[in-house]
Amino acid sequence: MTEAKKIGSVAIIGGGIAGIQSSLDLADQGFKVYLLESNPSIGGRMVQLDKTFPTLDCAMCILGPKLVDTERHPNIELLSYCDPVDLQGSEGNFTLKYIKKARYVDEELCTGCGICEEKCPVWVEDDFNEGLTTKDKKGREKAGRKNISIPFPQAVPKVAYLQPDTCRYFQEGKCRICEKKCDAGAIDYTQKDEECSINVGAVITTTGFDPFDAKEIDRLHFGDYPNVFTTLQFERLLNASGPTEGEVVRRSDGKHPKKIAFLQCIGSRDLSINKEYCSAACCMYAIKEAIMAKEHDPDVEAYIFYMDIRAFGKGFEEFYKRAINEFDIKFINSRAYEIEENPETHNLLLKYEQFMDSPSIVTAEMDMVILSTGMDPSSQTEFLQERLHLELDHNGFVKTDPIKPIETSVPGVYVCGVASGPKDIPDTVAQASGAAGKAAILLKDVRGSEIEEKKYPRAINVDPTDESRIGVFVCHCGHNIASVVDVKKVTEYAKTFPNVKFSDDPMYACAADTQLLIKEKIKEHNLNRIIVASCTPRTHEPLFRSTLKEAGLNEFLFELTNLREHISWVHPHEKGQATEKAKDMLRGAIARTCRLEPLLKEKIPIEQKAVVVGGGVAGMTCALDIARGGYPVYLIEKEDQLGGELLKIPRLHNELQGEMIVEDLVKQVNEEENITLYTGANLESLSGAVGNFTGVVNSQEIKFGAAVLATGAEPFTPEGYYQYGVDSRVMTQREFEQQFNETDPKTVVMIQCVGSREDEAPRTYCSRICCTTAVKNSIRIKERNPDANVFILYKDIRTYGDLEELYLKSRQLGTVYIGYNDDNKPIVHSDGSVEVFDITLGELLQITSPDLILLSTPLVPKPNEELSQLFKVPIGGDKFFLEAHVKLRPIDFATDGVFLAGTAQYPKFTHESIYQASGAAARVMALLAPGYLLSEGAISVVKEEMCRGCGRCEEICPYKAIELHEKEIKLETKTIKTVKAFVNPGVCKGCGLCVVICPVSAIIISHFQNETIEAQVDAILLKSEPTGGENEQPSVEAP
């Protein structure tokens, strides 16, 4: 049998943040991507969130741009509202069958105007808002969703869908209101579910999770007591676009709650409902929601009932401390089991045991109770098992191997995100990039084979001095704009300007027929500039720009005026004035447009090679992935030997041996032709920027386009803590592991958080892995000698995800866990006895004569200052490298072309380092694949003769796009040495900070030059008349 031909496309099943990240990373590399999403819109769970921890970024604001990028990417085909049904074939060549569910709305015709939704008479439960409804002041139910609707305002695709089961027409045979009202003619009651199939080379499953159904637990009375909510519902209550417009109100009486309780571990860490694992994110989102509740109403008292606060990620512990110190959130270490409702006030009575400060059973009366529901495997996981034949683990998540954390049991099918186990957003994003990388490596020989680069006609030469011939298109947007703004009047107004050679008022400017119209009119009227007055450039500018390109016009000769978000949506009750404002805006746009200049997006060739600094497990994995993706890699390791810290860990928590993992990787590195290895070497110097770096290693010059920093971390040496170095019985966990076979202790005391979670920087952070290390070592001790006594003194046990199962195993083997807090830290006496105040007992304990006292110390970063300066990348307060964005860009630096992986970013487990390294490799491949960088077009330009080389622009540039260069300038009589600022067009994003900071106005930003903006403002304020270029006569003032 001959091997089936490989196909250069990838199917991604699941359109949440994981699927979106994988799609973008693959599409950027030139692979065709089919993104399947079961729901009508992509976005997954993240779009339902109000804010994200620990930065409190607005979730939609950081995800929205990614949604739009996904929709607009030429290599991504969105298959929304589609369910996969079958997969045949093998690695490299699969056939995926799926059902395209009937929306009863034609996706091509629907413009997302929302008129159908407005007119539909049937209200149904709003799943996007988690079924929430609220009552208004008159007691009427508010919110819910119409039976035909766009799932949420930022939905992608922004297309309505209709549910026939609750539709009047489908059920009763009459109504058809939506059909009558839809001007686009998009309603199609005859649509049927359609079976389709696609050929793909690889599949990535990112099916995410379903929130645990709190109705499964009777005692919570969820759905029964009106003021009991889930955390996801609370996100919707907090959200300004939620059913209450961001007002936190009780369901029973619409009043603002003053006392809110969060109950943790609902559907997690509970054997009695068969959920052994920890859901890993709930502690943090509860803290976030408590803080947000406080921000909404400072009088709120928020209580979090917990067993262990699992703040194990970057910035999490600090966030937790802020919640306590800054926001006065009350953390109560007790599981409040009983919830009773006062039937009159609908307040909720919680009973819990107070451990400390007069131990008693306390009854707390709350206005609202929020259930921190855990993550269940997605209902689609079953399909993955049955039809894709993926092996699942005992919890129902997709099973992976710790050293192949992205690969499933089926070759060519990869997994990322919560589909393979509970994780938070940054881990999901890193893993999603990794999955994209794995698919790219598999299909590298057929990269680009399934996509067609769009060819545009040669652009018409438009000289700035040419007469401006503007076409204006004023959009009705169905009723969105036209119901407020008199669109006809605005269109007529446009015609009064001499430079406007054509104007029209299409029903939908974004519709396909309007694009044809625009192209036609450009030809017919010889137009050289276009204005569309419709909606936001964020979503629609790329579409119109591409229409201009198709018509042979430079894409920068376009202006979008926002009549919808800026006018009709904000002034619905001031119709006359709204029309006047629209005219003002249009007048400004005309003034601006007359001054627009054609700009070129420059293709800058790059060096398709990479450097990886650090030869530990992350560095080697990353180098191997990049090399296998087809790009040469220089792997630089400071030590004489590859392997890093893993070499020093004889046995991991998953029974693997560090040395074996390293040995295997080293063998692969040595066999990989694309890797040039430097051991005992440092990157000595570096110049250049993204795409074109030049460095020196071992006095040898190397050129490369991208770099990954994977310099790792090492255990903290606890000098001065707990008799370390004084008493030979006191040692670190790492030291114990290395002499495990030579010891046989009868009594062991382990102390957690030694040198971490401290009050003072830099080690305020939680080191993530030490709890599991202690748990692991307790198991090893007890398995070797069941009679040994092991005591673990801890603050919170942070065995997140399925690590919780190890914690259970350790307890089952008889390890005793003793909680302590910062007010009463354990004491190791000089005779070796350990004293600890047990917070759960409220008693002082003394453990006499332990044989060993093991200190669990954090991982601390290697000294990274030199690399930080070389690559111009920042180091955080914790001394780890600081990524571009802790949530959505966990493996990128803000500096283009430089990425990070492994424990150089933050302490993490080996399997996490591996998937993060694969993720960094994918980011590198996505950058290197095209062979060039495309400049932004609208970028900063230095007027060299005015620059005095002060360097302020270089300092302020967030993208490190500006460098100072020495330059000799020949003047009339002599030559002088000067320093001039130089903008790297491949790096500049056109943000304009340098323009503002420059003290001598030596920097301008093309497309947004001062005079262009001034002309626009003046025209709006009617200070001057909107005119054409400098050589033109002023036009008449508009009537």
Place this chain on the structure above:
Amino acid sequence: MMVISDQSPIYAAVNLSKSELKTMLSACYQCSSCTSVCPLRRVSKFNPRKIIHKFKMDTPVSEEDLTSCLTCSLCLEVCPQEVDFPEFIRLSRKNVGISDDNFAHHNIFNLIQIFMGEMTESGMKFDFQGKTDPTSNIAYFPGCIDLFDRFLDLKETDFHQIGQSAINIMNKVGISPNLISLKCCGHDAYWTGDEGAYDQVREYNTQFIKSSGISTLVVSCAECYYTFEKLYDLDVRVQHISQFIDENKEKLGFKGETYDLAYHDACRLGRFMKEYDTPRNVLKATGANIKEFTLNKQFTKCCGVSAWLKCDDNSRAIMLRKLEETAQAVGNEGTLAVGCTKCFAHLNCVLEDRKPQHNFQIKVKEIGMIVDETSSSKS
């Protein structure tokens, strides 16, 4: 200060090793669900969470704690790690034994149980009106009701009526039961850790039931029901009286007048046997409008005493709380239905205390009694 050293007291294990008992508790992660719901914790310092934690560190359970626990199993019901604390207590009692002065009522019921085990025959003689038939394959066992009448010295409580009602009901549906004379089921011996006494009655009863040729054994007491069904290995069908009634309720001719009623889920019938709906269905059939407690079914709080251990002020406080709950549900003169002879005994006992202890005028009735009263069929 609690000192943990090599010299720590080793638990005086008789049958089970210390480590085996520890294993039972090992999964505990100190969340405190058990203690927050424990009815005894509400009135005392009794703290299952601390008992567990301390036991893991070699501190034996104090005699006070060992004899106080109600083994009502609410803690197991709420435990996210499925730690079987009641079973731990039972095994610990078995290991160390319980001294006689911990039993209420001069230890009389405990002693009777032991004597009964030693005797060659049951010694239980029943005297009921109505039709019985020693050849019937449906048997009825009234349990210890006559002993309670004799030794509890309650003026207004008629335990005998529980058995009489059951026989009346069986007659009304056309059955003349085989009134079987078993020994005590041994529930209390089992739960106080006296497995020797328990085994003696169990062996006798098992043998007796086998040789009697019956196919169904109906009992009125929740403890009998749980013990025969769950602990014994019988090849007959064991039915609680409510289950028997439920199957025959069409023949009972209920008048259908509605009335308010509270219902208390006995731990042995509810949490131990998961029988929540049948008693309710039966009571509803009689016309009862059941006013549920806020904490009902699996979350029901214990009546206050278990296995005749320690009836003290703590027990009384729990019982009074139950009456208060009842008064809230059905008023101070309302009726509380129970499916367990023991709940019936304890709650009626505290009701007879009267002033100055409380002013409750509540009536506590056993399910069979209510059914018999409301049924219009003739025997």
